[in-house]
Amino acid sequence: MIIVTKKGVTQDQVGHIRERIESLGLRTHMSRGESRTVIGCLGDESLLEHVPLLSIPGVEAVHQVLKPYKLASREFSPEPTEVTLGDTAIGGNDLVVIAGPCSVEPGDMLSSTARHIRAAGARALRGGAFKPRSSPYSFQGMAEDGLKMLTDVRSETGLPIVTEVMDTRQVDLVASYADVLQIGARNMQNFSLLTEVGRLRRPVLLKRGMSATLEDLLLAAEYVMSQGNSDVILCERGIRTFTTETRNTFDLAAIPVLKRETHLPVIADPSHAGGRRHLVAPLSYAAIAAGADGLIVEVHPDPETATSDGDQSLDFAEFDAFMDGLRPFVVAVKRGLAARA
Numbered sequence: 001m002i003i004v005t006k007k008g009v010t011q012d013q014v015g016h017i018r019e020r021i022e023s024l025g026l027r028t029h030m031s032r033g034e035s036r037t038v039i040g041c042l043g044d045e046s047l048l049e050h051v052p053l054l055s056i057p058g059v060e061a062v063h064q065v066l067k068p069y070k071l072a073s074r075e076f077s078p079e080p081t082e083v084t085l086g087d088t089a090i091g092g093n094d095l096v097v098i099a100g101p102c103s104v105e106p107g108d109m110l111s112s113t114a115r116h117i118r119a120a121g122a123r124a125l126r127g128g129a130f131k132p133r134s135s136p137y138s139f140q141g142m143a144e145d146g147l148k149m150l151t152d153v154r155s156e157t158g159l160p161i162v163t164e165v166m167d168t169r170q171v172d173l174v175a176s177y178a179d180v181l182q183i184g185a186r187n188m189q190n191f192s193l194l195t196e197v198g199r200l201r202r203p204v205l206l207k208r209g210m211s212a213t214l215e216d217l218l219l220a221a222e223y224v225m226s227q228g229n230s231d232v233i234l235c236e237r238g239i240r241t242f243t244t245e246t247r248n249t250f251d252l253a254a255i256p257v258l259k260r261e262t263h264l265p266v267i268a269d270p271s272h273a274g275g276r277r278h279l280v281a282p283l284s285y286a287a288i289a290a291g292a293d294g295l296i297v298e299v300h301p302d303p304e305t306a307t308s309d310g311d312q313s314l315d316f317a318e319f320d321a322f323m324d325g326l327r328p329f330v331v332a333v334k335r336g337l338a339a340r341a
Contacts, residue, residue: 001048002076003039006060013058014039020056024048029228031077036060040076042226067261069218071225072232077263083203083231085180086160088123090233091265094336095326096294098162098267099319100126102309104146112301114157116316120323121338124180125150125159126296128308130166147177154179162205162296171196178202185209185237185272188220198227205233205296207269210240214254218262234258234266235296236287238273247275247312250283255290267294271312277303280314281322288329297322 003017014037018028026043041048045064053062067073082089090096099122104110114125129146142149150161160179165171166187174181180203187193188209197204204224208217221232236255238248250273258266270283284295299319303310314322323340330337 001041001045002063002065002070003041003053003059004061004063005037005039005058007035009037009058017056017058020051021048024051029071029225029230031230033077033079038076040065040071042070067218068215069222069262071230072218072221072262072264074261074263079263081230081263081265083233083265085124085203086158088338090267090294092293094338095288095292095330096124096267097122097323097326097338098124098126098294098296099299100162101128101300101306102298102313103128103307104142104149105307106142109301110149111153111156113299113316114153114159116301117299117319118157118159119341120320121340122159122323123338124162125153125157126162126182126298128164129174130164130170144173147174151177165193165197168192168196171200175200175202180205180233183207183220185212188212188217191223194220194223195227198224198229201229201231203231203233204229205235205267207235207237208239208251208254210238210248212239214257214261217258221262221264232264233294234262234264235269236266236273236292237269246273246279248273250274250286252286252290255287255292259291265293266291267296268292269296271296271298271309275312277312277314277318280312281325284322284326285329288326288333288335291333295326 021028021041024047026041029040031038065075080091082091099117104127154161162180163178164182164184165174181197182205185207224232238250241249268287270280274283298313300306300313303313
C-alpha cells in the first residue's frame, strides 16, 4: 500500500503519517517527488484495513500496490530514480558507460585500462577482485589486494569503481573500498547477501540471474530496498537458453519492460550476453534503442592474455571505435554521452 500526500504537505504532517503507520506494526519508506511525497507501507497490510487513512492530515490518496514488489514498482515512485556514480548519475539524461577488465590482474594493466577508458568517455571502472568461477581450478581473483589496486587507480584517475561482492562475509570489506557493490548473476537470489548489502547505504548493481524472470529480478531488488537502500541499478546480462552461438541469450525486451515496471535505472551488459567481442557493439546499439540507461563492458589492453573472459573483452582500439559508434544511437534517443577527454 502507498500513501500519497497532498501538495505542500509539511514535514510535521509527513512525520505524523509515518508515526501512525509504524505504531500499527508496519514499516514505512518515503519517496519524495517535486510536489508530493509517497509513503510506502511495508508489512501486514491487513492491519490498515479499518484505519481511516484519508482522515490523517496531509493525506491525499491511498493506493493498493498489486505487484509483489512494492518499493521497486513504478506505482511507488512515478519519477525515475537516479543513482549517483561519481560526478554523473545512472538513470538521468546521459547514457553512462562502465568499462574495465573482467578481473583485476597484477602489474599496470588496471591503471593503463582506467586511463584509456576515461579518455574515451567511460564514467566508471569495473574490475573483479573476487571472481565466481564455474571451475574451482580457475583464477578466483586477487581478493583484498585487488581491492587495494582498484582504489589506487581510483585515486589516480578519479573513476568510481564497481566490483563484485560474493559472500555476506565480504560485504563490509568490499564496501570499505568500492563505490558500487555488484551482485552477480549467480548470487541474484542469495537473499542473505541481498539483505546485507541493503543494510549499507552504497549503490548496488544487481545483475539478472541466468534463469531468472523479470519478476524474480525485481523481487531481488526489493530485498535490497526493503532494508532502506534505494540505490539499486538493474542489469540485463542475458539468460541461459538452448543456443550455443552466444554465451547467453540477450533479452532485449527486458529493458523496455523493466523501464515500464520500475523506477530503477536499467543498464545492459553486452559482453556477458554475447560472449564474443564482435557482438558487444551491435547488442549495445540495440540496448540504447530499447531505453537502457547505461552499459557495462569488458575492456583489456591485451585480451589474448586476460586471466578471464578475454574472448568478450575489447582492446583499446576496439573500445575507442565502440564509443564512437555509440554516439549516433545516443543522439537518436535524445540522450547525452561523455565526450572524449
